Amino acid sequence: xxxxxxxxxxxxxxxxxxxxxxxxxxxxxxxxxxxxxxxxxxxxxxxxxxxxxxxxxxxxxxxxxxxxxxxxxxxxxxxxxxxxxxxxxxxxxxxxxxxxxxxxxxxxxxxxxx
Amino acid sequence: xxxxxxxxxxxxxxxxxxxxxxxxxxxxxxxxxxxxxxxxxxxxxxxxxxxxxxxxxxxxxxxxxxxxxxxxxxxxxxxxxxxxxxxxxxxxxxxxxxxxxxxxxxxxxxxxxx
Numbered sequence: 001x002x003x004x005x006x007x008x009x010x011x012x013x014x015x016x017x018x019x020x021x022x023x024x025x026x027x028x029x030x031x032x033x034x035x036x037x038x039x040x041x042x043x044x045x046x047x048x049x050x051x052x053x054x055x056x057x058x059x060x061x062x063x064x065x066x067x068x069x070x071x072x073x074x075x076x077x078x079x080x081x082x083x084x085x086x087x088x089x090x091x092x093x094x095x096x097x098x099x100x101x102x103x104x105x106x107x108x109x110x111x112x113x114x
Numbered sequence: 115x116x117x118x119x120x121x122x123x124x125x126x127x128x129x130x131x132x133x134x135x136x137x138x139x140x141x142x143x144x145x146x147x148x149x150x151x152x153x154x155x156x157x158x159x160x161x162x163x164x165x166x167x168x169x170x171x172x173x174x175x176x177x178x179x180x181x182x183x184x185x186x187x188x189x190x191x192x193x194x195x196x197x198x199x200x201x202x203x204x205x206x207x208x209x210x211x212x213x214x215x216x217x218x219x220x221x222x223x224x225x226x227x228x
Contacts, residue, residue, distance in 0.1 A: 105150075106156055
């Protein structure tokens, strides 16, 4: 385990469902991130939270809704997704947004939208 | 637009071979370049490079940055089947000030055959 825990590991959902992805870190990091990883494409940054405040939202459709209730937890709420949203969703954390210490990634949630 | 390009996209070698993976970038406000190894799901940190020409080594892996050529290489000597993974290159840059953005390449998929 890397210190960043994501649940569930796998998720299959219909296009009309509502589900949530959870990320938890107890590394004392202040910044947390959601990334989308699709086959043959670079990791795409979705959201950045620093000290529980959303500081970046990279033109992500509103069917993805992040929530950061405290510095240790990050959620990604999903509703009315499309099949092209099927991907590996990775959470990461870092000590700060200065990147001096790199990222720690979770193992991801493999999402399949049917 | 900031971009990071890795080559080759995939590579198949036999145990004992030496491989060289390439990463080139066009990123504003470059600050550092990172290499990650992704085996099952969670990318794990390998190297962070900030200075040109200084080789970083960890066992059979080494990496060097060339800021003049806007590129980096990752070398793996005496490859083993456990080196099979996706190798991700990421560059910190893209904005000014104290914070930056991590821009990923598509990854190189390495398969080491016994």
